[in-house]
Structure formats: C-alpha cells, structure tokens
Amino acid sequence: MGTTWYLVLSALLFAIGAGGVLIRRNPLVILLCLELMLNSANLALLAFGRHLGNADAQVFAMIVMVVAACEVVVGLGLIVAMYRRRIPLDVDENRGLRG
Amino acid sequence: MEQVAFFAGAIGALGGAIAVIALRNPFYSVLALVVHLFSLAGLFLLLHAEFVAAAQVVVYAGAVMVLYVFVAAYIGGFEEPLWDAIPGQRILAPLVAGALFVELSIAVLGSGLKSLGSEGEVIPIGFGSPEAVGRLMLERFLIPFEAASLLLLIAAVGAVVLAGRRPEPEGRVDREGMV
Amino acid sequence: MSVTTWGWLIIAFPLAGSVLIGLLFRVLPAKAAGWIGTLAIALAFACSIGALLAMLGHPAEEREFANTLYDYAGAAGIPFDLGIYVDQLSVFMALVVTGVSMLIHLYSLAYMGSDAGYRRFFSFLNFFVFSMLLLVLAGNYVLLIVGWAFVGFASYALISFWYRRRTATAAGMKAFVINVIGDIGLMFAAILLIKEIGVSDYGSVFERAPEAFTTNEWTIVAICLLLMLGAFAKSAQAPLHTWLADAMEGPTPVSALIHAATMVTAGVYLIARSYPLFTLAPTAADIAAFVGLFTLLMAATIALAVTDLKRIIAFSTMSQIGYMIVGVSIGAYSAGLFHLMTHAFFKALLFMAAGSVIAAMAAVQDIDRMRGFRRAMPFTSAALIAGALALAGFPGTSGFFSKDEILAFAATRGGMYWIFAVGGYIGAILTAFYSFRIVFRVVYGEPCEEARELEQGHIHHGEPINPATGEREDTDVGFPGPEHHIAEREWPMKVAMAVLAFGALFGGLIQIPGVTDVLESFLEPVFAASPIAAGVHVSTTDAYIGLAVGGICSLLGIGAAFYMYMVAPGSTVRLRDRFGRLHDFLFNRWYFDELIDALVYRPVVACGRFASGTFERVVVDGIVRGTSDGVGGLGTVVRTAQSGFVRFYALLVVVGLAGLGLYFLLAAS
Numbered sequence: 001m002g003t004t005w006y007l008v009l010s011a012l013l014f015a016i017g018a019g020g021v022l023i024r025r026n027p028l029v030i031l032l033c034l035e036l037m038l039n040s041a042n043l044a045l046l047a048f049g050r051h052l053g054n055a056d057a058q059v060f061a062m063i064v065m066v067v068a069a070c071e072v073v074v075g076l077g078l079i080v081a082m083y084r085r086r087i088p089l090d091v092d093e094n095r096g097l098r099g
Numbered sequence: 100m101e102q103v104a105f106f107a108g109a110i111g112a113l114g115g116a117i118a119v120i121a122l123r124n125p126f127y128s129v130l131a132l133v134v135h136l137f138s139l140a141g142l143f144l145l146l147h148a149e150f151v152a153a154a155q156v157v158v159y160a161g162a163v164m165v166l167y168v169f170v171a172a173y174i175g176g177f178e179e180p181l182w183d184a185i186p187g188q189r190i191l192a193p194l195v196a197g198a199l200f201v202e203l204s205i206a207v208l209g210s211g212l213k214s215l216g217s218e219g220e221v222i223p224i225g226f227g228s229p230e231a232v233g234r235l236m237l238e239r240f241l242i243p244f245e246a247a248s249l250l251l252l253i254a255a256v257g258a259v260v261l262a263g264r265r266p267e268p269e270g271r272v273d274r275e276g277m278v
Numbered sequence: 279m280s281v282t283t284w285g286w287l288i289i290a291f292p293l294a295g296s297v298l299i300g301l302l303f304r305v306l307p308a309k310a311a312g313w314i315g316t317l318a319i320a321l322a323f324a325c326s327i328g329a330l331l332a333m334l335g336h337p338a339e340e341r342e343f344a345n346t347l348y349d350y351a352g353a354a355g356i357p358f359d360l361g362i363y364v365d366q367l368s369v370f371m372a373l374v375v376t377g378v379s380m381l382i383h384l385y386s387l388a389y390m391g392s393d394a395g396y397r398r399f400f401s402f403l404n405f406f407v408f409s410m411l412l413l414v415l416a417g418n419y420v421l422l423i424v425g426w427a428f429v430g431f432a433s434y435a436l437i438s439f440w441y442r443r444r445t446a447t448a449a450g451m452k453a454f455v456i457n458v459i460g461d462i463g464l465m466f467a468a469i470l471l472i473k474e475i476g477v478s479d480y481g482s483v484f485e486r487a488p489e490a491f492t493t494n495e496w497t498i499v500a501i502c503l504l505l506m507l508g509a510f511a512k513s514a515q516a517p518l519h520t521w522l523a524d525a526m527e528g529p530t531p532v533s534a535l536i537h538a539a540t541m542v543t544a545g546v547y548l549i550a551r552s553y554p555l556f557t558l559a560p561t562a563a564d565i566a567a568f569v570g571l572f573t574l575l576m577a578a579t580i581a582l583a584v585t586d587l588k589r590i591i592a593f594s595t596m597s598q599i600g601y602m603i604v605g606v607s608i609g610a611y612s613a614g615l616f617h618l619m620t621h622a623f624f625k626a627l628l629f630m631a632a633g634s635v636i637a638a639m640a641a642v643q644d645i646d647r648m649r650g651f652r653r654a655m656p657f658t659s660a661a662l663i664a665g666a667l668a669l670a671g672f673p674g675t676s677g678f679f680s681k682d683e684i685l686a687f688a689a690t691r692g693g694m695y696w697i698f699a700v701g702g703y704i705g706a707i708l709t710a711f712y713s714f715r716i717v718f719r720v721v722y723g724e725p726c727e728e729a730r731e732l733e734q735g736h737i738h739h740g741e742p743i744n745p746a747t748g749e750r751e752d753t754d755v756g757f758p759g760p761e762h763h764i765a766e767r768e769w770p771m772k773v774a775m776a777v778l779a780f781g782a783l784f785g786g787l788i789q790i791p792g793v794t795d796v797l798e799s800f801l802e803p804v805f806a807a808s809p810i811a812a813g814v815h816v817s818t819t820d821a822y823i824g825l826a827v828g829g830i831c832s833l834l835g836i837g838a839a840f841y842m843y844m845v846a847p848g849s850t851v852r853l854r855d856r857f858g859r860l861h862d863f864l865f866n867r868w869y870f871d872e873l874i875d876a877l878v879y880r881p882v883v884a885c886g887r888f889a890s891g892t893f894e895r896v897v898v899d900g901i902v903r904g905t906s907d908g909v910g911g912l913g914t915v916v917r918t919a920q921s922g923f924v925r926f927y928a929l930l931v932v933v934g935l936a937g938l939g940l941y942f943l944l945a946a947s
Contacts (some may be wrong), residue, residue, distance in 0.1 A: 001101060001102060001105045004207060005109075006142070006146070007207045007221075008207055008208070009109050009113075011199075012200055013116050014199070014203070015196045015199050016141045016168070016196070016205070017120075018195075018199060018932050019120065019193050020120030021928055021932075022191075022192035022195070022927075022929050022932065023188070023189065023192045023193070023925075024120060026125050026199070027129075028129075028171060028174065029120070029125050032119050032128050032132050032167070033119060033120060035132060036116050036135070039135070039139055039159075040137065041123045042139075042151075043142060044250070046151065047146060049146070050146045050147055050220075050226075051220070051224075052220060053220030053221065053222060053226075055227065055235055056235065058148050058150065058227060058231075058232050059232060059236055059239075059240045059243075059244075061151050062151060062154060062247075063240075063247050064250060065151075065158060065245055066247040066250065067250065068159075069159075069162070069251070070250050070251055070253070070254030071254075072145075072163050072166060073166070073257070074254055074257050074258060075167055076170045078259065078261060079170060079174065080170060080174075080261075081261050082174065083174050089102070091924045092923055092924075092925065093258075094774060094922075094924070095921070095922030095923065096922065097924075098920060188925060188929060191929060192925075192929060195929065195936055196932065196935055197934065198936045198940075199936045199939065202936060202940060202943055203939070206939070208944075256614040
C-alpha cells in the first residue's frame with residue numbers, strides 16, 4: 001500500500017478526533033478524543049518513517065506515546081479531583097474563564 | 100495480502116474512532132478506543148514498526164486504557180444533555196473538522212512529493228526490531244530518552260498530588276463551577 | 279534741573295508714596311499714612327511747578343521735551359520706549375492733576391478719619407495719581423495705554439473700596455468692564471497706528487501722519503474712531519456712560535478726584551493730544567463733537583430728575599465733559615482745556631461740600647430728605663453755593679469764562695457748528711437750573727431733622743445702612759466707618775474747600791477775553807499746527823457777545839430754580855406729577871441701563887449659556903464621552919469571544935488551524 005493511504009487515514013482519524021473534542025461535553029471523552037489525535041499523528045510519523053527508511057520515526061513515536069501517557073495521567077487526576085469536589089463534569093458548566 | 104490487512108486495520112481504527120465520539124456512555128467510548136488502539140497496532144506492524152506495535156498494545160492499550168477504565172468506573176455514567184450551550188457548535192464542529200480533513204487530504208494527494216505513491220525505500224531486515232530502536236534510543240536519542248523518563252516522573256508525582264486526599268471543602272458549587 | 283528730570287520726578291513721587299504706604303501699612307499709624315500720601319502729592323505738585331518754571335526758561339516755540347529711560351523696541355519687537363514727553367499740554371495737565379489731588383488728599387485726611395481701610399485708601403489714591411500722571415506725561419501711545427489701564431484699575435479699586443458692600447463691588451465691576459471696552463478701542467488704534475506708520479512716540483507720529491494718510495482716508499478715520507471709543511469709555515460719554523452714576527458708590531473723595539477732576543478728563547486729554555490725527559480725519563472729529571453734544575444735553579436733563587445728591591453731581595460731570603469734548607473736537611483746544619481746569623476746581627469743590635452734607639445726614643444721600651443746612655453748616659453751604667455758581671456759569675466765575683469761550687468758538691466757526699453753540703447755551707440754562715436745584719433744596723428752606731440736630735451741635739447718628747439697598751452694614755473693614763466728619767469741624771477739609779472755592783470763583787480771571795490770555799498763549803504753540811485753531815479767531819466783540827448770552831442763560835436758569843423752589847415751593851412736584859412719563863424717563867436715566875442690558879448683556883449671556891449648556895454638553899462632552907463609549911462598546915463586542923466555554927476556544931483553535939492550512943494550500947498552488 002502506498003504511503004498516501006496511511007497519510008489519508010491519519011488525516012481522517014485526526015479530523016474525527018478534532019470533531020470529537022469540539023462536540024463532546026464530558027471531559028473524559030474529550031481526553032479520549034485527544035488520544036485519537038495523538039495516535040493519528042503516530043501513524044503518520046511511522047508511515048513517513050517507513051517511506052524514508054529511517055527508524056528515527058519510531059523513536060519519535062515512542063516519545064509521543066510517553067508524553068501521551070503523562071498527559072493522560074494528569075488529566076485523569078484532574079477529573080478525579082473534580083469528581084471529588086462535586087464539580088459538575090461538564091466543560092460547558094465550568095465557565096470561570098468568562099470575560 | 101497486505102491490502103487486506105491494511106483495510107482490516109483501517110476499518111477497525113475508523114470504526115473505533117467513530118464509536119468513541121458517537122457513543123453516549125463514556126464507558127463504551129473507552130472500550131471503543133481500546134479496539135481502535137489494537138487496530139492501530141496492526142497497522143504499525145504493516146509499517147515494519149514491530150517494537151512500537153508491541154509497545155502500543157502493552158503500554159497504551161494495556162496500561163493507559165486500564166487507567167481510563169478505572170476512572171470511568173469510578174465516575175460512573177454521565178448522560179450528556181441534549182441542548183447545546185454554545186449556539187452553532189453542533190453544526191460548526193463537524194464542518195470545521197471536515198474542512199481540516201479535506202485540506203490535509205489535498206495536501207497529501209496533491210503533494211509534489213511524487214514518490215509518496217510508491218512503497219518507499221527498501222526496508223532492511225531488523226528495521227523495527229527492539230534492537231534497532233533500542234540502539235537508536237541509547238545512542239542518538241539518549242537525551243530525549245532521559246527527558247522522557249523525567250517527564251514520566253513528574254507526571255506521576257503530579258497525579259499523586261492532584262488526586263490525593265484533601266478535606267472536602269464546605270459550600271455549594273455554583274453554576275460556574277466555582278466553590 | 280532739566281524739564282524732563284522734573285517730569286520723571288512728578289511721576290516718581292506718587293509712586294513712591296503708594297509703594298511706601300503699601301509696604302508699611304501694618305506698622306504705619308493711620309494718620310501717618312495719610313500725611314505721607316498727601317506729602318507725596320504735594321511734592322509732585324512742587325515738581326510740576328518746577329517743570330513749568332524750567333520750561334518757561336525756554337523760548338515759547340521750543341518747549342517740547344522728550345526723554346527716554348529704556349527702549350523696548352529691541353526687546354519686545356514693537357516700537358515703543360519708556361519715555362516721557364513734556365510740553366505745555368502735559369505740564370498743564372500735570373499741574374491740574376497734582377494740584378487738585380493734593381487738595382483732595384488733604385480733605386481725605388479728615389473725611390476718611392474713622393475708616394478701617396484708611397491706609398489702603400491712601401495707597402490706592404497715590405497709585406491713581408501716579409497712573410494719571412503717567413498717562414499725561416507718557417511719550418508714546420503704548421505707554422499712554424499703560425497709564426490708561428492703570429487708571430482704570432485704580433478706579434476699580436477705589437470704587438469698590440468698601441468691598442463688602444454688594445452695590446460697591448457691582449459698580450466697580452461695571453466701571454471696569456466698560457473701561458476695558460474703551461481700552462480695546464485704544465489698543466486697536468495703537469496697533470493700527472504702529473502698523474501704518476511704524477512708530478508710536480508722539481513726535482514721530484505727528485510728523486509722519488500727514489504724509490502717511492490722506493484726509494478722511496478710512497484708516498485714519500478708523501484710528502480716530504477707535505481712539506474716541508477709548509476716550510468715551512473713560513470720560514463717560516454716551517453710550518459708554520452708564521458706569522459713572524454707579525461709580526458714586528465709592529467714597530466721596532474718590533468721586534471728587536477721579537470722577538470729577540482727573541480720570542474722566544483723560545479722554546479730553548487724549549483727543550487734544552491726538553489733534554493732528556483728528557485734523558486728518560474731520561469726520562471722526564465731527565462725530566466726537568456730536569457725541570459730546572448729545573451727552574451734554576442728555577446728562578443735563580437727567581440731572582433735573584434724579585434725587586441722589588452725588589448722582590446729580592455725577593451727571594453734571596458727564597454734561598460738563600460733554601462741553602470739553604465738543605471744545606477739543608471742533609478745534610477750541612485751549613478753551614476746552616481751560617474748561618477742564620475750571621471744572622476740576624468747582625466739581626471737586628461740589629463733591630467735597632456734598633460729602634460734608636452727606637456726613638451730616640449720617641450717610642443718607644437723598645436730597646428729598648435734606649433741607650435747610652444754612653444755619654447748621656455755614657461753611658459747607660457757602661462752599662456749595664460757590665461751586666454751584668461756578669457750575670452755572672454765573673457772570674464773573676471761572677465757569678462763566680471757560681464754558682462760554684467754547685461756545686463762542688463754535689459760533690465763530692460758523693456753518694454746522696452753530697448747532698453746538700445753540701445746544702451748549704440750552705445746556706447752560708439746564709446746568710444753571712439743576713445746580714441751584716441742589717442749592718435751594720439743601721441749603722435753604724426749613725431745616726430738616728438732621729440739620730436741627732446739628733444746630734444743637736450734635737451730628738445725627740444713623741444706623742449704618744446702605745443707602746441704595748437698605749441693607750445693614752457692618753462697619754468693619756470693607757464698609758464705611760461709623761463716624762462722620764463735616765467740614766465745620768475738620769480743618770483739613772476747610773482748607774481744601776477754601777482753596778478750591780477761590781479757584782472756582784476767581785480762576786477765570788486768567789482768561790478774560792481781550793484782557794488776559796495766560797492759558798491760551800501758553801498752550802498756543804502746542805496746537806500751532808492745527809489749521810482750525812489758526813483759521814478761526816474769536817474777535818473780542820464776539821467773545822463778549824458770547825459771554826453776555828452765557829450770562830443771561832445762567833441767570834435764567836438760576837432765576838427759574840429760585841422761582842420753583844423758593845417762591846413757589848411745590849411747583850416742581852406738580853410738574854413732576856403732570857409730566858409723569860417724562861419724569862420717569864429722566865429719572866431712569868433715559869433707560870440706557872435697560873437698553874444696554876437688552877442689546878449687549880442678554881445676548882452675551884445667552885451665548886454663554888448656549889456654549890456651556892448646549893455646545894459643551896452636546897459637542898465637547900459628546901466627543902469625549904463618545905470616544906470613551908466607543909472604546910467601551912468595542913470592548914463589549916470583543917468580549918463575546920471570551921465566553922468561558924472551553925469547547926468554543928477549541929473550536930477557534932481548529933478554525934485557525936484550518937485557516938492556516940488553507941492559506942498554505944493556496945500559497946503553494
């Protein structure tokens with residue numbers, strides 16, 4: 001399969017993830033969509049890596065995975081803390097940044 | 100053979116992704132994401148990234164998603180209200196995402212990189228093996244590797260601090276989410 | 279010493295007196311301040327005599343001296359210097375001013391005795407004399423304006439002397455504002471003059487004027503009209519005369535000095551001094567003469583009806599200055615100035631006597647309440663009669679000779695100028711009538727209550743009440759003092775009044791036609807360049823005919839007054855009731871105050887209200903608030919982007935990303 005296929009698939013997954021972030025109101029699901037986007041980026045990276053015959057992309061993808069893991073940890077910690085303090089788990093309810 | 104595998108993986112990934120954003124119950128979304136991740140691991144195998152695929156299954160689908168499962172179980176289900184607080188968001192969001200996809204596709208398909216259509220370079224044996232990746236990590240990318248481990252440490256500490264037991268503060272929660 | 283040195287000293291002494299009293303006023307005992315002030319003026323008078331004597335040492339044709347202390351042309355860019363110009367006219371004016379001022383200072387020593395502002399009074403009075411001397415001795419138009427403005431200020435300070443009296447401060451402001459209008463005219467005249475000719479000192483201006491202007495060219499007429507504006511404001515000629523009657527709010531010595539003898543004559547001096555310019559603009563000179571005539575008659579008729587003693591005398595001043603203006607405008611320069619001198623004598627005398635009477639009446643100024651002071655105040659009554667005789671132009675008095683000299687000149691000049699002669703003689707009848715109106719009402723008749731009290735030897739004591747508004751006054755500083763001083767008891771007042779009475783009665787002897795012509799010959803070289811003065815010579819016969827007519831007019835007036843007040847008392851009351859509307863017209867001073875109120879004051883106030891109400895509120899505030907509201911509105915519009923919704927922000931991010939991508943796509947294609 002040509003590299004193009006992988007890239008188009010990656011773009012589609014990225015768009016789906018972005019749409020999900022914009023549509024969903026549950027912070028947990030928004031985090032999930034973020035995961036989607038990160039993984040699509042990984043896919044694109046690896047596709048190019050294979051295309052160029054360069055294994056650096058795989059290291060890069062590993063690092064991305066590490067970062068995603070850290071971010072998930074912190075995000076879930078936030079969600080748990082919110083739940084503990086009885087803050088509604090709805091991003092639209094939390095409008096403290098309103099100017 | 101390769102095309103079949105590719106399409107199987109692609110359909111799995113797409114289906115999982117759409118399920119994530121479409122399913123109402125967050126628990127189901129989490130499970131859908133697990134399916135998506137497995138499919139992606141298959142695609143990684145096709146791209147000769149064996150180690151990364153393994154790490155994806157073990158670390159990502161294994162550890163990270165288990166975290167998600169735990170939190171989703173702790174929080175419980177949450178039905179989202181139907182009405183949208185932001186006017187027009189429901190319509191704009193798919194549109195914008197679609198636009199993004201179209202642009203990226205145009206970029207890829209109309210790209211001047213002629214060789215994108217082909218299969219690329221000849222891949223040497225052991226391209227994506229743990230030995231090759233490990234060698235790269237410890238030789239060329241040592242510092243990013245160490246930085247990543249430091250990042251993991253910080254994240255762990257941060258998580259403990261964030262979710263640690265604190266006395267429940269008095270007072271009601273107002274509409275803005277402020278206590 | 280040279281003439282100009284004397285000239286500088288004349289100016290210096292009153293200034294020194296004013297400054298000295300001003301600086302030391304806390305430590306100086308009251309009487310000492312008064313004596314310092316009087317001494318300063320006496321020294322100035324002595325210097326004037328010195329200047330005169332020094333001048334007489336020179337031949338008659340060469341008696342013009344100029345002296346400069348400092349030339350500003352380099353510094354300020356306009357051609358003027360700190361210089362004086364001493365010629366016969368200036369010395370004459372200086373003598374009159376310092377002489378009469380000296381006597382008035384002497385009078386004030388006693389009259390202002392118990393006033394809490396005694397020292398301030400003398401400081402201001404000295405300052406006024408300094409400014410007046412600066413005015414008459416100035417050597418160029420710009421310094422003249424400086425003196426002019428100072429005099430205006432001194433007048434304001436002295437009219438509002440009792441500064442807690444509302445009527446006094448209002449009168450001071452009114453006088454100042456009207457004087458400023460005149461100042462503006464004067465300034466524009468000087469500006470035009472400097473623009474056209476390029477110099478401002480008298481010698482050069484009068485030399486170059488005939489070459490720079492053709493006769494009746496509009497520029498020179500404009501200059502002269504503007505000069506006249508200044509002169510009329512200062513000399514209280516119509517329509518800028520309304521301030522003089524109100525200025526009687528000031529203390530009586532102030533009225534005597536400023537509003538009878540000196541300041542109001544500044545306008546006459548100005549026209550006389552600028553005669554070369556007026557010669558080149560006969561239109562302006564004729565207009566000035568007509569204004570003088572109008573004022574003469576108007577003021578005389580008003581003086582027939584008003585009942586405040588000081589105001590009768592004020593309108594009389596206005597009228598007499600009308601004579602002087604007519605005189606110097608039609609070319610009778612020395613006659614007009616002679617009348618200036620005699621008027622100074624008898625008008626100051628009248629004011630002093632009036633002050634004495636008002637003191638006996640415990641500050642009441644209404645002649646309806648005054649009667650029969652003959653026995654109670656013999657000296658004051660005699661002084662009053664002397665002044666009235668001179669004012670009426672009774673044969674033999676100074677006023678007789680001076681007034682009729684002007685009218686004889688007018689008649690001799692002929693043609694249109696007969697109007698002035700006829701008008702002047704009618705005015706003389708009216709003048710005689712109202713001057714003896716005062717005499718017969720105040721001096722003769724059954725003594726009023728205050729007079730009877732005084733006969734017992736006791737000055738009537740009244741409550742300190744403002745005669746105009748009836749409000750009670752607090753005799754602390756800012757109001758008249760509680761005690762009243764009359765001439766019979768104070769020797770300074772007696773001395774001053776006696777000297778003036780002598781001058782009023784016998785001052786005319788220096789200018790008897792055909793016999794003596796001291797003044798005319800003295801002043802002749804100043805006006806030698808005037809074609810009118812050269813062309814018109816009043817023959818002795820004509821002069822005596824004029825004198826005879828004048829004498830008859832005065833006797834007519836006195837006789838009429840005698841009949842109406844002494845022979846048939848009550849006839850004036852019947853006349854007043856019969857001609858009610860005419861009387862009201864005269865009593866309300868020809869409604870000039872109301873006219874000015876309607877024509878000038880109200881439109882200006884309306885403009886001001888429009889500016890502050892509408893313009894300020896709508897335009898200025900509108901712009902300011904509009905700008906700030908606009909900015910605020912813009913902020914409100916921008917604030918909608920800060921909705922607080924995270925998803926909205928995320929949408930913006932993605933939109934931005936898509937936009938950026940679109941841009942790159944388009945750029946690459």
